[in-house]
Amino acid sequence: MLIKTIVENTAISEEFGSEHGLSLYIETKEHKVLFDVGASDLFLENAKKLNVNIADIDFLVISHGHYDHGGGLKAFLNKNTKATIFIHQLAFNKYYATRPNNKLDYIGLDENLKENKQIVFTSDSFLISDGLRLFSNVIQKGAPLKSNNGLLMEQNEQKIQDTFAHEQNLIIEEDDKILLITGCAHNGIVNILDHFYSLKGRMPDYAIGGFHLFSGSGGYETPERIDKIGEYLMDTKAKFYTCHCTGIEPYQRLKAAMGERVDYLAAGSKIII
Numbered sequence: 001m002l003i004k005t006i007v008e009n010t011a012i013s014e015e016f017g018s019e020h021g022l023s024l025y026i027e028t029k030e031h032k033v034l035f036d037v038g039a040s041d042l043f044l045e046n047a048k049k050l051n052v053n054i055a056d057i058d059f060l061v062i063s064h065g066h067y068d069h070g071g072g073l074k075a076f077l078n079k080n081t082k083a084t085i086f087i088h089q090l091a092f093n094k095y096y097a098t099r100p101n102n103k104l105d106y107i108g109l110d111e112n113l114k115e116n117k118q119i120v121f122t123s124d125s126f127l128i129s130d131g132l133r134l135f136s137n138v139i140q141k142g143a144p145l146k147s148n149n150g151l152l153m154e155q156n157e158q159k160i161q162d163t164f165a166h167e168q169n170l171i172i173e174e175d176d177k178i179l180l181i182t183g184c185a186h187n188g189i190v191n192i193l194d195h196f197y198s199l200k201g202r203m204p205d206y207a208i209g210g211f212h213l214f215s216g217s218g219g220y221e222t223p224e225r226i227d228k229i230g231e232y233l234m235d236t237k238a239k240f241y242t243c244h245c246t247g248i249e250p251y252q253r254l255k256a257a258m259g260e261r262v263d264y265l266a267a268g269s270k271i272i273i
Contacts, residue, residue, distance in 0.1 A: 001174055001273050002027040003208065004050045007038035007072075008243050008267040016049060016268035017042045021068040022183060022210060022244045024265075025050070028174050031058045031129065034083075035170060035181050037072030044075055046267055054079045059128055062109075063183025063209075064167040065091035068244075070109045077116060086128060088136055089121040090166035096159060098150035098217050104159070107151075122168060125199065136168040138187040138195045146225075147245070148186055150217030162186070171196070171204075177273065178202075180238075182209030184245045190232050203236040206273050208265065214247025226250050230257040239273075241265050 007023035021038035025047070034057045037043050047054050054076065060083050062070045070091070076083075095108040113119075126134040153162040164186040172179040178200065185192055189211045197203060211229070213221045221229075230253070233240055240258070242251055243265040254262050265271070 001172065001177070001179060003241075003271050003273065004052060005243065005265045005267050005269045006034075006046045006050065006052065007036075007043045008265060010248075010266040012266045012268040016046050018267050019068075020244075021071065022063075023072065024181065024208065025052045026172060026179075026181070028131065028172060031132065032056055033058065033132070033170075033172075034060045034076075036061070036063050036069040036183055037076050039068045039071035041072055041075035043072045044079065050268065050270070055082075057083045059083060059132070060085045061128075061134065061168070061170050062087045062091060063169070064088065064164065064186065065093060065095050065109050066184070067107050067109065069183050073113055074110060077113065077118065081118070083118060084128075085116070085119045086122050086126065086134060086168075087119055088166045088168045089123050093166065094154035095162060095166075096152040096154070098152065100216065104152075126168075131173040133171045134168045135171065135195065135199060136165070138167070138169075138191050140164075140187055141191055141194070142188070143225075145186070145188060145212055146219060146221050147212050147215040149219075150215070151186070169196075169209075171200070177206065178204045179273065180204040180207040180209075182207070182211075184210045184212045186212055190229060193232070193236060204238050206239050206241070208241045208243075210244035211242055211246040211250070213250035214245060220247060220250060223253060226253050227257065230254045234258055234261060241271065
């Protein structure tokens with residue numbers, strides 16, 4: 001499998017633009033998959049520089065209903081009229097973030113796109129194709145992530161703490177290897193891996209995505225929490241590539257403990273697994 005990081009908060013060089021967002025291109029033997037489209041149309045510019053033709057994408061997965069993962073959806077639809085787009089059935093609900101000045105910002109998707117015929121709504125466990133499966137419905141065990149503080153959803157005309165039921169994760173299987181891709185892991189990377197194990201009876205060989213150990217509204221997770229997560233990740237025996245909402249400082253702490261078992265993906269990077 002070939003994976004190219006189209007959009008991320010950082011970039012490998014000035015050649016590539018960066019933004020608070022995520023977009024990954026995954027090429028298997030059978031399919032060309034895009035996982036998230038960042039916050040804007042930046043993914044189109046970076047994709048060109050990485051020789052990715054957006055019009056050729058077979059499947060687009062939007063991991064959850066936040067703008068930094070689905071903000072480029074309209075731009076995608078303008079370039080690609082054939083891809084099937086997989087979005088959780090709750091992802092077009094209203095989502096908000098409380099900023100440090102107590103301002104409430106809408107961070108959801110563009111509701112005007114909801115009726116597009118390329119979109120397929122998902123829930124729980126959803127088979128895309130042989131070797132490609134989505135899952136949601138992750139049970140949050142243990143203390144909630146501090147970095148989720150201030151992330152809200154609208155329910156019955158009231159704004160309450162987001163449950164992240166709209167978040168989905170992608171499993172790709174090829175050549176006896178299993179890759180797990182998360183968007184932000186708002187439900188907790190440990191809980192997501194536990195759920196993955198309940199589905200597959202084993203841990204993935206590789207995992208890619210944000211771990212949401214930092215946010216502007218919720219701050220950093222504690223060093224103790226990060227260390228505990230690192231211990232769990234090491235026990236899985238998987239190789240991890242993280243990015244986006246993990247945060248540079250939490251990543252550096254994980255890297256110090258996990259060594260070559262974890263690396264960081266910036267916009268413009270390419271890996272083969």
